[in-house]
Amino acid sequence: MKIDLSQILNEPESFAETVELSAELLDPGRVAGPISVRLEGTVRPLGDHFLVGGRATATGRLSCGRCLEPVDWSMDTTFDFEAVLAAATPLDPEIALDEADLDLVVLEAPELDVTELAVEQVELELPIRVVCSEDCAGLCPRCGGNRNTDGACRCEPETDPRWESLRDLAGGSPVD
Numbered sequence: 001m002k003i004d005l006s007q008i009l010n011e012p013e014s015f016a017e018t019v020e021l022s023a024e025l026l027d028p029g030r031v032a033g034p035i036s037v038r039l040e041g042t043v044r045p046l047g048d049h050f051l052v053g054g055r056a057t058a059t060g061r062l063s064c065g066r067c068l069e070p071v072d073w074s075m076d077t078t079f080d081f082e083a084v085l086a087a088a089t090p091l092d093p094e095i096a097l098d099e100a101d102l103d104l105v106v107l108e109a110p111e112l113d114v115t116e117l118a119v120e121q122v123e124l125e126l127p128i129r130v131v132c133s134e135d136c137a138g139l140c141p142r143c144g145g146n147r148n149t150d151g152a153c154r155c156e157p158e159t160d161p162r163w164e165s166l167r168d169l170a171g172g173s174p175v176d
Ligand SMILES: [Zn+2]
Pocket: 064, 065, 066, 067, 068, 069, 131, 132, 133, 136, 137, 138
């Protein structure tokens, strides 16, 4: 989904779009399903620049970092940046510096890719790791069963080798 900037000459133009981003497009390791992103904002022409600002809200489900079960997630953030056409920008080091310093986006074509903007906003807000609950027991390292679910893992509790050696000491023949 793209906004044609060549039509925005004098007056600011508002946009409101909803984009559905797949887990594969974001990060299938962390994202459990499609994330629906709502972008509402304004593009203001300013000479050969465009000021873009607005709000990004999203809802979706992420995967628990321990048991991989889906966890509801939402975000509500704002964005603000300046866009300039590559053609309007002579290649000089000053601009490169500007781009690093400010939120300046250099566009190859006079269009704003809303999907790309949505991906960027979600990636900025996506937590490194979520857990379904602080006491999530995670997956069994031996059978892969979800230890939060009764009966999903029937492995014997692992014996700690430190206790084994204590037991050996206790059961050993008495020293005279
Ligand atoms: Zn969990």
